[in-house]
Amino acid sequence: xxxxxxxxxxxxxxxxxxxxxxxxxxxxxxxxxxxxxxxxxxxxxxxxxxxxxxxxxxxxxxxxxxxxxxxxxxxxxxxxxxxxxxxxxxxxxxxxxxxxxxxxxxxxxxxxxxxxxxxxxxxxxxxxxxxxxxxxxxxxxxxxxxxxxxxxxxxxxxxxxxxxxxxxxxxxxxxxxxxxxxxxxxxxxxxxxxxxxxxxxxxxxxxxxxxxxxxxxxxxxxxxxxxxxxxxxxxxxxxxxxxxxxxxxxxxxxxxxxxxxxxxxxxxxxxxxxxxxxxxxxxxxxxxxxxxxxx
Amino acid sequence: xxxxxxxxxxxxxxxxxxxxxxxxxxxxxxxxxxxxxxxxxxxxxxxxxxxxxxxxxxxxxxxxxxxxxxxxxxxxxxxxxxxxxxxxxxxxxxxxxxxxxxxxxxxxxxxxxxxxxxxxxxxxxxxxxxxxxxxxxxxxxxxxxxxxxxxxxxxxxxxxxxxxxxxxxxxxxxxxxxxxxxxxxxxxxxxxxxxxxxxxxxxxxxxxxxxxxxxxxxxxxxxxxxxxxxxxxxxxxxxxxxxxxxxxxxxxxxxxxxxxxxxxxxxxxxxxxxxxxxxxxxxxxxxxxxxxxxx
Numbered sequence: 338x339x340x341x342x343x344x345x346x347x348x349x350x351x352x353x354x355x356x357x358x359x360x361x362x363x364x365x366x367x368x369x370x371x372x373x374x375x376x377x378x379x380x381x382x383x384x385x386x387x388x389x390x391x392x393x394x395x396x397x398x399x400x401x402x403x404x405x406x407x408x409x410x411x412x413x414x415x416x417x418x419x420x421x422x423x424x425x426x427x428x429x430x431x432x433x434x435x436x437x438x439x440x441x442x443x444x445x446x447x448x449x450x451x452x453x454x455x456x457x458x459x460x461x462x463x464x465x466x467x468x469x470x471x472x473x474x475x476x477x478x479x480x481x482x483x484x485x486x487x488x489x490x491x492x493x494x495x496x497x498x499x500x501x502x503x504x505x506x507x508x509x510x511x512x513x514x515x516x517x518x519x520x521x522x523x524x525x526x527x528x529x530x531x532x533x534x535x536x537x538x539x540x541x542x543x544x545x546x547x548x549x550x551x552x553x554x555x556x557x558x559x560x561x562x563x564x565x566x567x568x569x570x571x572x573x574x575x576x577x578x579x580x581x582x583x584x585x586x587x588x589x590x591x592x593x594x595x596x597x598x599x600x601x602x603x604x605x606x607x608x609x610x611x612x613x614x615x616x617x618x619x620x621x622x623x624x625x626x627x628x629x630x631x632x
Numbered sequence: 633x634x635x636x637x638x639x640x641x642x643x644x645x646x647x648x649x650x651x652x653x654x655x656x657x658x659x660x661x662x663x664x665x666x667x668x669x670x671x672x673x674x675x676x677x678x679x680x681x682x683x684x685x686x687x688x689x690x691x692x693x694x695x696x697x698x699x700x701x702x703x704x705x706x707x708x709x710x711x712x713x714x715x716x717x718x719x720x721x722x723x724x725x726x727x728x729x730x731x732x733x734x735x736x737x738x739x740x741x742x743x744x745x746x747x748x749x750x751x752x753x754x755x756x757x758x759x760x761x762x763x764x765x766x767x768x769x770x771x772x773x774x775x776x777x778x779x780x781x782x783x784x785x786x787x788x789x790x791x792x793x794x795x796x797x798x799x800x801x802x803x804x805x806x807x808x809x810x811x812x813x814x815x816x817x818x819x820x821x822x823x824x825x826x827x828x829x830x831x832x833x834x835x836x837x838x839x840x841x842x843x844x845x846x847x848x849x850x851x852x853x854x855x856x857x858x859x860x861x862x863x864x865x866x867x868x869x870x871x872x873x874x875x876x877x878x879x880x881x882x883x884x885x886x887x888x889x890x891x892x893x894x895x896x897x898x899x900x901x902x903x904x905x906x907x908x909x910x911x912x913x914x915x916x917x918x919x920x921x922x923x924x925x926x927x
């Protein structure tokens with residue numbers, strides 16, 4: 338996806354919020370904004386939003402000296418999500434269609450996104466999303482793809498959302514490799530954050546070697562790129578993964594809430610929509626080498 | 633008021649919106665954003681938000697070649713407000729306290745503000761604000777000040793809001809001089825916009841000689857500054873006038889909705905509050921020369 342001009346004010350808001358979360362004083366906050374504007378002014382129409390976001394959050398970490406400005410927010414989000422876990426499990430147990438219910442749960446968790454807003458109501462979102470019609474409904478293609486695939490490469494998004502992912506992983510019925518970021522950026526999940534959600538009990542955890550808040554293949558490790566190229570089924574959570582992979586030819590299902598107008602317009606859906614977007618027909622029927630192992 | 637760092641993303645959003653309203657193509661929109669970021673990067677803690685806003689909207693007009701990007705939005709707003717006018721008049725006629733009701737009407741009109749948001753619901757706002765408790769209630773001091781004053785200097789804010797102002801002016805019971813901007817900026821009312829609301833039928837219209845979206849005294853005409861200094865009662869509408877005059881010693885009542893967190897925090901009220909803030913006691917009891925004429 339290309340960077341929309343509407344992303345510029347949003348990046349500035351995000352940089353300021355990150356600097357404040359890093360306890361920067363007002364002078365440092367000001368320097369972060371000036372550095373962010375300089376970076377934005379140097380970008381051109383070929384710069385993608387995830388490249389910009391990666392650079393801007395790197396700037397924030399450099400200027401504030403804080404390696405993980407969202408640490409406290411991430412720990413809170415995991416705590417809050419773990420408290421909901423028994424209820425999430427019950428939703429699947431009682432569902433007529435457990436796969437669809439689990440996809441909805443995983444999408445509900447995608448509200449925990451400090452890139453888009455400062456606050457969220459997890460329980461109200463869960464209630465809404467268990468009922469809301471899909472704006473793009475790829476549940477049946479996903480069901481079929483799961484019958485063909487041996488392993489799922491699951492690209493994680495945010496911390497706390499990890500707990501909601503766990504519910505979906507437990508429902509998929511095949512081995513899962515759970516991919517986290519290589520280093521902290523925004524509230525994206527790292528290995529530490531995935532462990533806090535006990536993902537290691539149900540999936541192999543690997544990191545992608547990158548600190549971009551999405552999946553910039555060229556910035557990822559060789560190991561991750563090999564896994565990505567070999568995957569016969571990929572689930573990619575959230576806006577960041579959509580922004581960075583929507584034009585990559587691969588067997589990717591995008592599971593997300595369209596929380597901002599730029600993403601919603603790109604997907605052709607209203608803001609607030611829930612989306613399970615299947616890959617192009619060709620991407621799934623490719624005869625790809627299957628690794629046959631989950632890690 | 634000082635510029636908050638939170639204003640930076642807001643200025644960028646505003647510049648982009650203004651450029652689009654001026655029908656700028658994406659390349660020009662991008663140039664407007666880059667120029668806006670350069671201006672913001674040059675500002676320091678002494679630069680006030682209204683100085684910045686004035687410069688940024690000037691940049692938009694220069695880059696787009698459009699002298700009044702909000703022209704269509706302003707014409708729409710006046711049309712919509714005029715259609716409501718009979719209902720606004722009836723609200724005052726049927727009110728137990730016509731002055732309080734008219735102040736509420738004038739504050740309700742302050743929702744027509746394209747600096748803060750792209751959309752508003754005029755009728756829902758009116759309904760809410762006729763009932764909502766004041767967060768700062770200066771109605772009684774205003775009632776007393778009106779008994780002492782010979783003329784009101786009424787600093788207008790936005791176009792369309794002008795029609796709501798008309799209802800208050802008709803209720804004040806003393807001559808009013810209605811002050812508009814010297815040139816178009818944002819959706820602020822100019823003389824043309826005030827005439828479209830028929831303000832000339834009930835008040836003398838003067839302009840302040842400035843294109844700032846507030847009242848920067850140093851940028852205003854000599855004539856306006858003389859009126860301001862001589863006034864024994866000033867009503868100032870909206871956030872822009874508050875931002876630029878909140879620290880000026882003068883007999884000013886600020887009538888506004890606190891629509892953004894920066895203004896709300898400065899006033900010490902929640903976002904969404906309605907405010908009729910009286911001047912410091914000293915400012916009203918000053919023995920000032922009274923011009924005794926409305927124009």
